[in-house]
Amino acid sequence: MGLLYDRDTCTGCMLCPKACNFDAIEKDGDKVKFDLDKCVLCGSCEEVCPVDAIKIERKKIDSAEIAKYKDVWTFCETSDGRLRSVALELVTKGRELADTLGEKLTAVLIGNNIENHAQTLIHHGADRVLVVDAKIFADYTTDAYTIAMTSLIASRKPSVVLYGATNNGRDLAPRIAARLGLGLTADCTGLEIDEARQLIQTRPAFGGNIMAEIISPYTRPQMATVRPNVFKPGEPDSSRPGEIEKVNIEVSPVQVRTRVLEKVSEAVEGMKSVEEADVIVCSGRGIKDPANLELPKQLAKLLDAAIGGSRPIVDLGWLPPSQQVGQSGRTVCPKLYIALGISGQIQHLAGMSSSDFVVAINKDPDAPIFSVADFGIVGDIFTVLPEVIAEVKRVLDSR
Amino acid sequence: MNEETGTLIRDGVPSILNPFDELAVEAAIQLKEKHGGEVTIVTMGPPQAKDALLKALAMGGDKAVHLTDRAFAGADTWATALTLAEYIKTMEFDLVICGKQAIDGDTAQVGPELAELLSVPQICYVRKIDISEDGKQVITHRETDEGYEVVRAKLPVLLTATKGLNEPRLPNIMGIMKAKQKPFEEVNIEKLGTDPDRLGLKGSPTQVRKVFPPEKKKGGIKIDAENPAAAAKQLVEFLTKKGAI
Ligand SMILES: Cc1cc2nc3c(=O)[nH]c(=O)nc-3n(C[C@H](O)[C@H](O)[C@H](O)COP(=O)(O)OP(=O)(O)OC[C@H]3O[C@@H](n4cnc5c(N)ncnc54)[C@H](O)[C@@H]3O)c2cc1C
Numbered sequence: 219m220g221l222l223y224d225r226d227t228c229t230g231c232m233l234c235p236k237a238c239n240f241d242a243i244e245k246d247g248d249k250v251k252f253d254l255d256k257c258v259l260c261g262s263c264e265e266v267c268p269v270d271a272i273k274i275e276r277k278k279i280d281s282a283e284i285a286k287y288k289d290v291w292t293f294c295e296t297s298d299g300r301l302r303s304v305a306l307e308l309v310t311k312g313r314e315l316a317d318t319l320g321e322k323l324t325a326v327l328i329g330n331n332i333e334n335h336a337q338t339l340i341h342h343g344a345d346r347v348l349v350v351d352a353k354i355f356a357d358y359t360t361d362a363y364t365i366a367m368t369s370l371i372a373s374r375k376p377s378v379v380l381y382g383a384t385n386n387g388r389d390l391a392p393r394i395a396a397r398l399g400l401g402l403t404a405d406c407t408g409l410e411i412d413e414a415r416q417l418i419q420t421r422p423a424f425g426g427n428i429m430a431e432i433i434s435p436y437t438r439p440q441m442a443t444v445r446p447n448v449f450k451p452g453e454p455d456s457s458r459p460g461e462i463e464k465v466n467i468e469v470s471p472v473q474v475r476t477r478v479l480e481k482v483s484e485a486v487e488g489m490k491s492v493e494e495a496d497v498i499v500c501s502g503r504g505i506k507d508p509a510n511l512e513l514p515k516q517l518a519k520l521l522d523a524a525i526g527g528s529r530p531i532v533d534l535g536w537l538p539p540s541q542q543v544g545q546s547g548r549t550v551c552p553k554l555y556i557a558l559g560i561s562g563q564i565q566h567l568a569g570m571s572s573s574d575f576v577v578a579i580n581k582d583p584d585a586p587i588f589s590v591a592d593f594g595i596v597g598d599i600f601t602v603l604p605e606v607i608a609e610v611k612r613v614l615d616s617r
Numbered sequence: 618m619n620e621e622t623g624t625l626i627r628d629g630v631p632s633i634l635n636p637f638d639e640l641a642v643e644a645a646i647q648l649k650e651k652h653g654g655e656v657t658i659v660t661m662g663p664p665q666a667k668d669a670l671l672k673a674l675a676m677g678g679d680k681a682v683h684l685t686d687r688a689f690a691g692a693d694t695w696a697t698a699l700t701l702a703e704y705i706k707t708m709e710f711d712l713v714i715c716g717k718q719a720i721d722g723d724t725a726q727v728g729p730e731l732a733e734l735l736s737v738p739q740i741c742y743v744r745k746i747d748i749s750e751d752g753k754q755v756i757t758h759r760e761t762d763e764g765y766e767v768v769r770a771k772l773p774v775l776l777t778a779t780k781g782l783n784e785p786r787l788p789n790i791m792g793i794m795k796a797k798q799k800p801f802e803e804v805n806i807e808k809l810g811t812d813p814d815r816l817g818l819k820g821s822p823t824q825v826r827k828v829f830p831p832e833k834k835k836g837g838i839k840i841d842a843e844n845p846a847a848a849a850k851q852l853v854e855f856l857t858k859k860g861a862i
Pocket residue numbers: 425501502503504505527528529530531542543544545546547548558559560561562563564565566569579580581582585597598599600720
């Protein structure tokens with residue numbers, strides 16, 4: 219590994235000294251020179267150079283080099299100042315991995331005015347929180363966040379870095395992986411440490427028909443995005459000690475090549491998010507007509523539940539895309555999941571099978587949904603559901 | 618599946634243009650129809666991937682490039698992105714449009730990795746693409762977990778296409794006939810000129826250690842709703858006992 223600088227190609231534009239967060243580049247006549255003792259090979263200068271005069275060579279590393287990488291990191295995403303729930307899931311899982319390795323767990327928090335979340339992350343298991351807080355990080359942009367993460371990773375050498383497999387997480391992690399020449403596994407649903415202290419990353423492939431165990435033997439850190447709502451967040455412990463470290467990372471506006479002009483929320487008024495609800499009432503093609511959604515809506519209201527749908531009924535426009543459960547929709551893990559007229563194809567199961575408790579009503583006794591249901595009723599939703607609604611009402615009223 | 622390497626054997630498996638890539642091809646053709654320019658379709662894949670390229674040409678692409686060689690086989694997302702980048706680097710382009718993800722691996726990683734290796738900005742999961750009047754910028758609607766955001770960037774840019782971007786056209790007979798006459802370039806490892814150790818299985822930082830079928834959960838109680846009211850009662854009783862209600 220090393221940095222190659224082609225002085226003849228260099229035009230002396232002086233963008234790279236500004237892009238360097240490690241003071242490793244300085245003006246040298248009308249060109250620049252590098253202090254390789256300070257350089258951590260984060261790649262920021264290579265990316266900003268307009269004429270490709272800087273090249274970082276990355277090679278497979280050997281076991282002696284691998285041993286230098288320590289600690290588990292989690293990238294904890296915020297959205298408009300709010301900590302995403304996947305951040306707590308990552309910290310809880312990260313804690314487990316760090317304990318197995320006998321190493322520390324570091325949470326990375328990037329944004330603007332987000333420091334207040336650091337304590338929450340410590341209470342959920344982080345030993346240290348790195349806070350990168352500046353105006354330039356207020357909106358998520360690939361460029362600014364990549365610079366922050368690569369600077370931290372390259373200088374501090376963690377052995378594992380986990381990201382939530384959200385839209386932003388899946389945008390960011392591969393950019394970092396490519397800049398640092400690292401392996402990356404997408405959308406993991408299982409993470410373990412093996413006897414060789416490697417991270418075993420398990421993910422579904424082929425629409426959930428196959429599970430694959432993936433390792434990154436020659437690159438460090440080992441990186442994975444993790445599907446939200448698969449690992450459960452632990453209970454917070456407000457007596458847990460932890461260290462909060464503010465890190466200053468300079469990103470100049472010229473390094474951020476995309477600009478967020480406007481953010482539009484498509485949350486439907488009065489419709490609870492399926493990702494955050496404790497109870498979900500989910501309808502499938504068996505509901506037959508959008509007008510019939512009144513029934514599940516009544517039940518949802520009684521149970522303070524979110525309304526969900528299988529893909530066909532979302533494709534038909536009966537429910538907004540935000541309510542689709544399954545592989546190409548949202549992954550959920552509520553306490554109670556009620557499936558109405560849903561056959562239970564593998565792509566649907568991929569999004570809900572980790573629910574605590576599953577109820578299914580379907581008129582086909584052989585519907586695959588029954589194989590994941592804790593309580594199944596073989597019958598017609600239009601005769602059974604009104605009875606269920608009446609019974610729930612009766613029980614709630616009697617309390 | 619190759620038991621030893623855990624990679625897929627794609628030999629003999631027909632290749633289709635995957636749905637997200639169709640969106641990308643359609644978007645490129647629409648931009649060309651509106652603003653001019655040329656649409657080049659590039660893929661890396663086994664010989665039968667030619668069918669997907671021909672379909673994209675039939676839809677209205679101008680030329681196709683097929684990166685194909687034994688040495689590219691078994692590539693993970695990083696090695697795939699590198700192979701594509703090595704070729705695309707040699708072209709002049711304003712926009713690279715990828716499908717959001719493939720339908721087999723569905724990692725959504727190749728797009729962003731390719732953008733990095735090409736040193737261009739990326740906007741992932743776009744549902745709308747506009748070019749500014751001066752032709753120098755792209756303005757997109759990018760899907761987020763909450764809805765979407767309007768994102769602007771100077772060209773060149775890499776975009777990944779998601780559902781809602783457009784309705785891909787079906788190639789017509791004329792298009793299919795013309796496709797066979799359009800320029801079609803095959804590029805192997807020699808032509809690409811990249812060190813084979815950096816590509817394919819050898820160049821992949823991730824390795825598949827094992828594949829296995831997903832765990833089957835066993836069902837619990839299952840009752841018949843001959844008497845719907847009784848069944849409802851039983852269910853609600855059960856849920857109350859479990860503390861679910
Ligand atoms: C790449 C890919 C991604 C996908 N992603 C998703 C995804 O994210 N989410 C998703 O849901 N699907 C997804 N699918 C589609 C999935 O394969 C199934 O087609 C879909 O889940 C079926 O939806 P369904 O159960 O509502 O409909 P159906 O399979 O048609 O099932 C309807 C069920 O209703 C029952 N029924 C009918 N009438 C009644 C009645 N009166 N009372 C009781 N029961 C009744 C029937 O017995 C049947 O079991 C995906 C597919 C692919 C290929």
